[in-house]
Amino acid sequence: MTTTGRRALLTAGVSAAATAALAGCTSAAPGPRKPSAAELEAERVARAEAALRLRSVTASRTLLERYDAVLAAHPALAPRLTPLRRSVAAHAQALGEGGTAVRPATAPPTAAATSAAPSPSPVPVTADPRAVLVELAAAERTASDAHTAALLAAPPEYARLLASVAAAGAAHAYLLTEGARA
Template sequence: MQPTGRRTFLALGLLLTGAALTACTDAPHRDPGRPAGDHSRPDPDEPVRRRALDATDTLLAAYDALLPQAPQLQPLREDVARHRAALDTATTTPTSSTGTGTPGAGTSGTGTSGTGTSGTAAPGATPATTAATVPTTAALASLERQTAQARLADLGAASPALARLLASVSAAGVLHAVALGDAAPAAAPAPSASVPPSASTTASASADATAAPFQAALGAEHAAVYGYGVVGARLTDDGQRTAARTSLAAHQARRDAWQRLLTGAGAAPDPAAAGYQLPFPVADAASAGRLAAHLETRLTTVYADLVAAVPTPQRPLAADALRESALRAHQWGAAATAFPGITDTPAGTSTPTAAGTGTPTP
């Protein structure tokens, strides 16, 4: 049983984590000496953006080749069109896939890039594949997975905002691959409890830049570990209980990884709170499953923001955590979204507040 004492809202720990990380990245990344609307200077993200757009056009062509025989793929194709629109706009933050607006004003989302494709291979380029070589759903699933992986190769070369978008779109691609029947993305190994040497070295060299965002991520994992303890206690199906234990172990490993990284940066990892207030009552297996989906969905926001908040060598760590939480959210029945981790807060959703402040709770 969790000891009584200082209590914080579980949802608050996750939501405020996202807010803390977003605060590091919400400022525009435009050159401060460049007037608004002045497009005379080249976009430093253009090479990365062009590779991402070319890969997206390949996906769109593959979907279009299959749609006549498989019209059920249309929702996935629409997600990819949203990805293209967002990638084609330097400063537009993508909205929820269920929203009315399409990010990236001025793009048609039809799969034509508007400019020629790059003639040279690049780190983030998708393997050369055309619609003619993607005649089956299985091949399309493989292409989605390969494209998702290729997008991550450009994380270090992108601006923080574009890196965040690439990580989210990559996670969406993995979810598409799973929906299309590819089991490979779901079979990824559990997160390592150790920190890669490059990440630890960077953390030690830039403790101030590393500590705050990773402390926020650590706090979110503390809350997730607590939450899965509640989830596991309410489940009755053996398969679901096994899934809950697996998820709990993954979050414990991720928590330990952030603690090691912070220690390597010379910072004392924040401890877990004595207890957490759940975002809604959890009295049976159905509500336990909803809590698991809630935990993972909130963590996708935490990790999408973390991608943009940390030094570039550590972005893959955050992107990997985003992908895993997106997959687990899907497995627990969370609603699908075109942009895992950077969707808008649904209308009417209140923001939980800390217990003991006198502020009304949701």
């Protein structure tokens, strides 16, 4: 080998060693990566949406519990209330997000269903059937108002669902009070 060949080989070897040493310095075990501002914002938005969904489902479930209590206390009202209760159950199901289970909308409350999942505190029901309809209408309006208030913070797809559920609640309130007189 000539001197030029040895020098080229030596230069290449030194260059390769320097590259390896430099790479070794920069590829040290990485520490925990700090999330970017976009990732933090996405997490904040996801948490806010989850909280909004939970509030919406809770409002509908509370209304559903009210229907169940009224139907249990006033079975004579079942022909009038069962279709509305079924609708409220469907709304609670639609507003829920994975893992938010609600009794099927087609099944009215039964003794087995109510004893299998007792509510934390029983919903008080007035003995007067007319007064109970007024109270149920007020509960429908309260849930409808909660869904309407949530519209501003909801993402577009969920806002459309909330608007539909709020409108249905207002219609239910009408049917429970004014609709009975017509």
